[in-house]
Amino acid sequence: MTRASEIPPGWVSGSTSRKPLLLVNAYAFSASSTPPVDQWTHFAKLRPVPWKLVVGFAAIALFCVWGVVATLQQFADELAYALFFVALMAVGAVFFGSAAIRSVLVYRKRTGWPHLHGLGIGSSGLSFRLAGGDADVPWEVITSIRAMVTNENDMNKPGVPVLRVEYAGSRVDLNTAILDASPTVLYRALLHYWSTTSDRHELGTTVAQQRMDVWLASN
Numbered sequence: 001m002t003r004a005s006e007i008p009p010g011w012v013s014g015s016t017s018r019k020p021l022l023l024v025n026a027y028a029f030s031a032s033s034t035p036p037v038d039q040w041t042h043f044a045k046l047r048p049v050p051w052k053l054v055v056g057f058a059a060i061a062l063f064c065v066w067g068v069v070a071t072l073q074q075f076a077d078e079l080a081y082a083l084f085f086v087a088l089m090a091v092g093a094v095f096f097g098s099a100a101i102r103s104v105l106v107y108r109k110r111t112g113w114p115h116l117h118g119l120g121i122g123s124s125g126l127s128f129r130l131a132g133g134d135a136d137v138p139w140e141v142i143t144s145i146r147a148m149v150t151n152e153n154d155m156n157k158p159g160v161p162v163l164r165v166e167y168a169g170s171r172v173d174l175n176t177a178i179l180d181a182s183p184t185v186l187y188r189a190l191l192h193y194w195s196t197t198s199d200r201h202e203l204g205t206t207v208a209q210q211r212m213d214v215w216l217a218s219n
Contacts, residue, residue, distance in 0.1 A: 007147045011161040034134040038122025040204030044181035045118040061097035064089045123203040142167045145190045185215045
């Protein structure tokens with residue numbers, strides 16, 4: 001088990017959320033989504049994709065489109081020499097254009113009911129509501145909860161601070177930068193209620209919420 005004191009350097013930054021988890025009722029997810037198993041959960045929402053990043057995706061896509069058009073016009077009679085570049089620009093246009101479009105389309109789903117994305121903590125376990133699918137994970141099958149930085153031993157790849165939950169041969173990495181609740185409080189809550197079975201009855205009540213508020217104040 002990883003202890004809260006073992007949070008690695010750089011795991012939180014000035015832009016990391018300092019908000020509390022929300023105490024929400026399963027009814028808020030409505031019939032058009034998958035309600036959590038527990039009636040009440042402490043929910044850590046995900047932030048939407050930053051608009052600056054969306055604009056960046058769109059700008060790159062437009063540049064790639066311009067590259068395709070300009071190349072076709074300039075090498076109309078010798079297209080064979082420019083096919084590789086055209087194909088490369090076309091792939092870039094599709095990739096970054098689709099990323100920008102998806103970011104806009106999922107904005108409402110990620111940030112509002114009933115399709116809110118994030119992680120819920122309840123007395124019976126965790127409720128993942130993510131773009132890749134929903135999952136309800138009992139406390140008993142969780143094998144590891146870690147605050148870590150991915151690629152920390154690879155100098156060629158940027159490290160990404162994540163909260164990693166492993167269970168039943170699967171794992172979920174939550175990037176601390178996109179959490180709309182304090183990752184430190186979320187991490188402490190997960191560790192505490194995973195390891196302290198006797199306190200799980202607090203979950204879904206204001207008692208657990210008050211405990212988390214104390215952690216938030218000392219964060």
